[in-house]
Amino acid sequence: MASTNTKQANAVKTLQTIQTEVQGSNRIALSVDCVIFGFDENKLKVLLIRSDLKEYLGKWSLLGDLVGGNEDIHDAAYRILKERTGLDDVYLEQVHTFGTVDRHPAGRVVTVAYCSLINVQHHKLKILDNELHWHDVKSISELAFDHQEIFETCYRWLQKRIQEHPLGFNLLPKKFSLRDLQNLYEAILDTKMDRRNFRKKFFAMDFLIDLDEMEQDVPHRPGKLYKFNFEKYARRKKKWVGIDF
Amino acid sequence: MASTNTKQANAVKTLQTIQTEVQGSNRIALSVDCVIFGFDENKLKVLLIRSDLKEYLGKWSLLGDLVGGNEDIHDAAYRILKERTGLDDVYLEQVHTFGTVDRHPAGRVVTVAYCSLINVQHHKLKILDNELHWHDVKSISELAFDHQEIFETCYRWLQKRIQEHPLGFNLLPKKFSLRDLQNLYEAILDTKMDRRNFRKKFFAMDFLIDLDEMEQDVPHRPGKLYKFNFEKYARRKKKWVGIDF
DNA sequence: GCAAAAGTGTTGGAAATACACCCATGT
DNA sequence: ACATGGGTGTATTTCCAACACTTTTGC
Numbered sequence: 001m002a003s004t005n006t007k008q009a010n011a012v013k014t015l016q017t018i019q020t021e022v023q024g025s026n027r028i029a030l031s032v033d034c035v036i037f038g039f040d041e042n043k044l045k046v047l048l049i050r051s052d053l054k055e056y057l058g059k060w061s062l063l064g065d066l067v068g069g070n071e072d073i074h075d076a077a078y079r080i081l082k083e084r085t086g087l088d089d090v091y092l093e094q095v096h097t098f099g100t101v102d103r104h105p106a107g108r109v110v111t112v113a114y115c116s117l118i119n120v121q122h123h124k125l126k127i128l129d130n131e132l133h134w135h136d137v138k139s140i141s142e143l144a145f146d147h148q149e150i151f152e153t154c155y156r157w158l159q160k161r162i163q164e165h166p167l168g169f170n171l172l173p174k175k176f177s178l179r180d181l182q183n184l185y186e187a188i189l190d191t192k193m194d195r196r197n198f199r200k201k202f203f204a205m206d207f208l209i210d211l212d213e214m215e216q217d218v219p220h221r222p223g224k225l226y227k228f229n230f231e232k233y234a235r236r237k238k239k240w241v242g243i244d245f
Numbered sequence: 246m247a248s249t250n251t252k253q254a255n256a257v258k259t260l261q262t263i264q265t266e267v268q269g270s271n272r273i274a275l276s277v278d279c280v281i282f283g284f285d286e287n288k289l290k291v292l293l294i295r296s297d298l299k300e301y302l303g304k305w306s307l308l309g310d311l312v313g314g315n316e317d318i319h320d321a322a323y324r325i326l327k328e329r330t331g332l333d334d335v336y337l338e339q340v341h342t343f344g345t346v347d348r349h350p351a352g353r354v355v356t357v358a359y360c361s362l363i364n365v366q367h368h369k370l371k372i373l374d375n376e377l378h379w380h381d382v383k384s385i386s387e388l389a390f391d392h393q394e395i396f397e398t399c400y401r402w403l404q405k406r407i408q409e410h411p412l413g414f415n416l417l418p419k420k421f422s423l424r425d426l427q428n429l430y431e432a433i434l435d436t437k438m439d440r441r442n443f444r445k446k447f448f449a450m451d452f453l454i455d456l457d458e459m460e461q462d463v464p465h466r467p468g469k470l471y472k473f474n475f476e477k478y479a480r481r482k483k484k485w486v487g488i489d490f
Numbered sequence: 491g492c493a494a495a496a497g498t499g500t501t502g503g504a505a506a507t508a509c510a511c512c513c514a515t516g517t
Numbered sequence: 518a519c520a521t522g523g524g525t526g527t528a529t530t531t532c533c534a535a536c537a538c539t540t541t542t543g544c
Contacts, residue, residue, distance in 0.1 A: 015298045015351055022352040026314045027272035030344075030355055053260045069271045069353055073344030097342045097357050099275075099318030106260055107267040108314060110275055112342050179495080196498070197534065220494040221541035424522080441525075442507065465521040466514040 086126030331371030
């Protein structure tokens with residue numbers, strides 16, 4: 001019953017045939033690469049390490065690792081984040097899989113790109129191997145491997161996604177002013193927005209909880225502080241269609 | 246220089262270390278599954294085959310196959326389409342990668358889902374192994390493996406995507422009436438739309454070329470036929486932000 | 491009192507929606 | 518002649534963009 005016609009692929013394969021293939025020689029190394037965004041000093045940042053491969057000596061690269069044979073790819077992304085940064089409980093979402101044959105000098109490696117948003121104030125980096133640190137997204141160029149392409153794909157993804165879902169709050173501290181929020185959107189989208197219209201839009205969305213607190217130590221009139229109502233968003237999320245910027 | 250601390254993963258790995266890993270034992274079978282949409286008799290269809298695995302006997306499944314060790318994943322998706330349907334030169338886009346550990350009974354297989362849109366009139370199926378044929382999307386349930394989840398993800402992706410980009414034309418014959426186009430959108434989005442407003446929207450987009458031809462053999466006033474200006478769309482695509490339905 | 495940013499409403503234009511009538515064809 | 522869907526225009530509403538002044542604080 002096993003197929004002798006390769007044109008028909010697994011349509012006529014038995015479980016046994018497939019098991020042979022799955023356990024056979026055409027297996028592929030699979031990795032996860034994380035594009036980790038942070039927001040600090042009103043700039044959008046991305047977390048990079050130095051590549052120590054000869055081919056890419058001195059170049060910066062994303063945080064990645066091979067996926068274990070018995071490891072969910074989503075778990076692998078969490079693991080990488082945890083191992084490399086000490087961070088836990090962060091926003092993480094799959095973006096795209098990159099599968100060209102010669103993208104890695106060590107051999108065939110297909111990689112799944114994940115995008116992560118973390119809050120730089122609440123999550124100080126605990127591990128600093130390979131010069132792990134934050135880079136301004138505006139200055140990113142010539143990353144190792146195909147990481148430039150992966151980064152750009154994830155950045156565009158973020159720009160689009162943040163206009164449809166309120167992801168941005170994952171990048172802010174728990175308490176923030178509307179000015180902080182606007183600065184974040186302006187940094188990510190690389191635009192300027194009208195302050196009054198921006199406020200209207202977010203108040204209308206009704207996901208902000210007024211904390212009845214004020215900014216401290218600002219050299220001007222202090223703004224009110226808010227937090228994001230994650231619960232309310234989660235409840236509405238099912239039927240969410242977009243922010244409509 | 247090779248790390249003895251697994252917590253630090255490839256941050257401190259040399260190329261040699263990585264080569265060992267990449268060629269080593271933790272490689273994974275990688276597959277591509279294609280969710281192939283068609284549009285026929287004013288219904289959105291998806292192309293399925295019978296699974297012949299014992300575990301899923303009688304259930305329907307997506308078209309998929311393992312990715313070759315030396316094969317680009319995108320090429321693999323094209324190959325599967327070509328091998329199974331005889332179809333070539335079709336719209337194809339990656340959607341999501343599914344990587345839970347036990348999603349396949351034959352062992353660990355991570356799969357990359359691709360969505361394809363094909364024109365049922367111009368592309369008659371040339372291969373019909375395993376009862377390959379079109380199923381109404383409304384009647385899809387209990388697919389084999391995790392294919393139900395993959396299908397639903399791709400269907401939602403299509404619904405969203407078609408509201409941002411004019412993908413739909415890939416599902417229509419080269420010549421179509423505005424009624425055909427509206428029927429397509431109504432089928433995909435499962436809604437009814439106002440005929441006049443729908444026309445206005447598409448004429449305003451300015452991607453339709455009036456062919457100065459009419460429908461034939463319709464039992465009512467025949468509509469004009471149009472074709473989609475793929476070239477013009479490709480040129481504008483760079484700065485495309487969405488259809489705005 | 492001055493600099494700096496917070497906070498607030500209104501208005502005009504554009505876009506989306508709702509809606510009704512005449513027209514061309516086949517039967 | 519009539520049934521069926523094609524083709525068109527307008528009034529209304531809704532949403533978005535533009536815009537300026539007063540208030541609060543630190544210095």
